[in-house]
Amino acid sequence: MELSPHVIPETEVVVGIETGGEAVHAILRHGTFEIRRGTAPDADITLSGQATLVGAVLSGYLTPEQAADLGLGIVGPPSLLTDLLHSTAHPSLRSGATS
Numbered sequence: 530m531e532l533s534p535h536v537i538p539e540t541e542v543v544v545g546i547e548t549g550g551e552a553v554h555a556i557l558r559h560g561t562f563e564i565r566r567g568t569a570p571d572a573d574i575t576l577s578g579q580a581t582l583v584g585a586v587l588s589g590y591l592t593p594e595q596a597a598d599l600g601l602g603i604v605g606p607p608s609l610l611t612d613l614l615h616s617t618a619h620p621s622l623r624s625g626a627t628s
Contacts, residue, residue: 542613545575545604546583555587557613574605586610 542557545568554569555562569575576583576593582601585591591599593607 545572547577548580577602
């Protein structure tokens with residue numbers, strides 16, 4: 530989970546994550562990230578739902594839109610993650626194919 534190289538170096542993105550009654554937030558920066566316990570009222574985007582869906586979005590295996598179709602709650606612009614994260618969705622999922 531890292532920011533794309535085309536993003537301005539000083540960029541910091543706060544992602545709220547709520548799964549199974551627990552809340553954390555990730556602070557993404559170039560070359561690093563940190564995870565903190567608790568909610569982030571100033572989060573740029575918040576993901577809520579199954580941990581596997583949150584992980585799939587943050588790893589690039591699913592786009593935010595694909596994960597939302599599977600039940601992930603997203604508060605904030607989904608395109609933020611797509612635009613800023615380095616990885617892309619798994620090709621077979623992007624095309625709508627299932628295994």
